[in-house]
Amino acid sequence: MSDLIGRYKNVAKWAVALCLVIIGVHGQAQKNFHLKLETNGQELPKRMRVEENFRSTEDRSRTLNALLATLYKEGHLAASIDSLAEEGNSATAYLYVGDRFEWAELRGGNVDQEILSSIRFREKLFYNEELNPDQVAHIYSSILGACEDNGYPFASVRMKDVTIKERSISAELHLEKNALVKVDSVIVRGDCRTAPIYIYNYISVRPGDLYDESNIEKINTRLKELPFLKTDKPYYVLFGEEETKLYLFLSDKKASRFNGIIGVLPDPASGEVTVTGDIQLRLKNAMKHGELIDFNWRKLQTQTQDLKINFNYPYLFNTPFGADLLFKLYKRDTTFIELNAAAGIQYLMRGTDNVRVYVRSKQSNKLGNSNIVSAGLADIDLNYYGVGVSIEQLDYRLNPRKGIKMDLDGAIGNKKVSSDELVDEEIQQNVTRSTQFDLVGSIDQFVPLGGRSTLRFAVKGGWMINDDLYENELYRIGGIKSLRGTDEESIFASAYAIGTVEYRFIYETNANFYLFFDGAYWENQSLDIYLSDTPIGFGVGTSFETKAGIFSLSYALGKQFDAPIQLNAGKVHFGFTSLF
Numbered sequence: 001m002s003d004l005i006g007r008y009k010n011v012a013k014w015a016v017a018l019c020l021v022i023i024g025v026h027g028q029a030q031k032n033f034h035l036k037l038e039t040n041g042q043e044l045p046k047r048m049r050v051e052e053n054f055r056s057t058e059d060r061s062r063t064l065n066a067l068l069a070t071l072y073k074e075g076h077l078a079a080s081i082d083s084l085a086e087e088g089n090s091a092t093a094y095l096y097v098g099d100r101f102e103w104a105e106l107r108g109g110n111v112d113q114e115i116l117s118s119i120r121f122r123e124k125l126f127y128n129e130e131l132n133p134d135q136v137a138h139i140y141s142s143i144l145g146a147c148e149d150n151g152y153p154f155a156s157v158r159m160k161d162v163t164i165k166e167r168s169i170s171a172e173l174h175l176e177k178n179a180l181v182k183v184d185s186v187i188v189r190g191d192c193r194t195a196p197i198y199i200y201n202y203i204s205v206r207p208g209d210l211y212d213e214s215n216i217e218k219i220n221t222r223l224k225e226l227p228f229l230k231t232d233k234p235y236y237v238l239f240g241e242e243e244t245k246l247y248l249f250l251s252d253k254k255a256s257r258f259n260g261i262i263g264v265l266p267d268p269a270s271g272e273v274t275v276t277g278d279i280q281l282r283l284k285n286a287m288k289h290g291e292l293i294d295f296n297w298r299k300l301q302t303q304t305q306d307l308k309i310n311f312n313y314p315y316l317f318n319t320p321f322g323a324d325l326l327f328k329l330y331k332r333d334t335t336f337i338e339l340n341a342a343a344g345i346q347y348l349m350r351g352t353d354n355v356r357v358y359v360r361s362k363q364s365n366k367l368g369n370s371n372i373v374s375a376g377l378a379d380i381d382l383n384y385y386g387v388g389v390s391i392e393q394l395d396y397r398l399n400p401r402k403g404i405k406m407d408l409d410g411a412i413g414n415k416k417v418s419s420d421e422l423v424d425e426e427i428q429q430n431v432t433r434s435t436q437f438d439l440v441g442s443i444d445q446f447v448p449l450g451g452r453s454t455l456r457f458a459v460k461g462g463w464m465i466n467d468d469l470y471e472n473e474l475y476r477i478g479g480i481k482s483l484r485g486t487d488e489e490s491i492f493a494s495a496y497a498i499g500t501v502e503y504r505f506i507y508e509t510n511a512n513f514y515l516f517f518d519g520a521y522w523e524n525q526s527l528d529i530y531l532s533d534t535p536i537g538f539g540v541g542t543s544f545e546t547k548a549g550i551f552s553l554s555y556a557l558g559k560q561f562d563a564p565i566q567l568n569a570g571k572v573h574f575g576f577t578s579l580f
Helices: 002-030 057-073 113-118 133-148 196-203 213-217 219-224
Strands: 033-038 080-087 090-096 102-107 156-165 168-176 185-189 229-239 244-252 257-266 273-284 292-301 304-313 321-332 336-348 354-366 379-394 403-423 426-448 453-465 475-477 491-493 495-508 511-524 531-533 536-545 550-559 571-579
Touching (some): 133 168, 213 219, 491 495, 491 511
Antiparallel strands (some): 229 244, 273 292, 304 321, 453 495, 511 531, 511 536
C-alpha cells in the first residue's frame, strides 16, 4: 500500500511539473515578440502609447500601421516607418514623426454653395486650425453624397492649388460632377400585377427623376414592408451611355384577409350564454393600386350591433397624398344610435407610415319614447377637425417578433347638445353649444427574447375633454380588442388607459402561444356621481395555421371593482383569419 501511495505521489509531482511547463510555454507564446521604437529624439504625442510585447509578428505589424494612422490623424502627415530591423523575436522600428501640420486655409473652390451649406462647410472653420485627415475624408464623402442624391453618381472631388509653407497648408476644393444621370425607366419583372405608378410613388423613384442614391439604397427595405408584394431578388441599376434603368423583381403576395371571431359570454344574472360575433373583410390591393377596403361588422351584445366601412386610396393623381373615407354605425339595444362619417387626406411617408388631417361628423341620438327622460343621454351633434399619425415598423405584421406600431389622433370639435329637462313637472328641451377635445392613441412594442420568444408591451388610451359629457357619446371599452376578461364594450368611459404585458412563444410563422395581463384605469364623468375603476384581465391563448387560414383561441379571466375573480365567468374567444 505504501509503495502504491508513493507511486501516486510521483505521478502527481510529474503532472504538476508538466502543467507548470505548459503554462510557462503558453505564457511565453502569448507575448513572445518584442518591439522597440526609435524616434531619433522626436517625441510622440502624449496621448499615444505603444505596446512592447506581442503574440505574433502580425499583431506587431498591425500596431505599427495603427500608429501611423493615429499620427496622420493628429496632423503629422509626413510620419513614416523608415526601417524595421528584426533580430530573432525582437524588432526595432525607426519611426519618423515629423512636424505637425495645420490649415492655413481651405477654400470651397468650385463646389456649389448649396452643397457647402448642406454639409455645413465654412471656410472660417479652417483658418489656422489643426489638420485632421478624417475631417477631410468626411468633407469629401459629404460632397459626393450630396452629388449622388442629386443626379451625379459619378462625381469626384479633390484638392487643388495646394500650397505648403513651413507647417501650414493652403488649398481649395475642386469638384467634377461629370454626367447628369436620370432614371429613364423603372422596369418591373416577375409575377406582379400591382400598378407601376403605385410602385414608383411608393419607392420614390419615378421614370424621369434625377438619380438619388439615398432613395435607391432604401428600395429593398421599403418593398419588404409592403404586405402585398415580395422581392424575388435584389434590384439593380443598369447605367448605359444614353439611358439608366432600374430593374425590380417582384411578385404578388396574399394580403387581403377575412377575420371571424366568436365570443361565448355567460350572463351572470340569468346563467344563459350569449354568442357574439366580429367579422372583418379587409381587401388590400384588390384593385392593384395599393388601396384598402375594410368592412367590419360586430354583434357585441343582444340587440347591439356595430358596422364600420373604411376606404383608403393612396397616391392620388401621382402625388404623395391619399384619400381616407370612413362610415360607422353603432346601435346600442333600444337606448341610442350613433353615426360617424369622416373624410381625410393622408401624406404618405416611408412604408405605410402617414400623417393625416380629417373632418369627422358624429351624431348620437336617443331611441325610444322621447317623453321619458333618459338619465345621462342626449341628442348630440359633433363636428371634429383632427390630425393623426401612424407608424408601423414590424418584422411581420401577422405574427411579429420585433418592432413597433403606433397610432395617435387628436381632434377638436364644435358640439351641440339637445337634452331633456324636467321643469315644473313638464319636459323641456335644452340646447347647449361648446368645444370638445378628443385624444386617442395606441402603441405596441415587440421586444425579441432568446430563441422564438418575444415580449409585447402595449398601451392604449383615450381622453374626452368637455364639461358636459353624456353616456351615449363616451368610449366603449372591454373585450378581446381592448380589455380581455371583460364583456365586449361593456364599460363607458370619458377617459381610459390600458396597459398590456404579453409573452409570446412563436413556434411557426403564423402560430404562437401566449400569456397575457391587461391592466386598466378608466373614469366616467358623464354622470352626476363620478365613477372610476382599475380592472384587470389575464389569461392564455394560441394561434395556429391550417390550409383554411389562421385560427386563434383564448381564455381570459377578469376582475372589476371589488368583485372577486370568478372562474365560471371566464371569456372564451375563437378567431379566424383567411388570407387571399
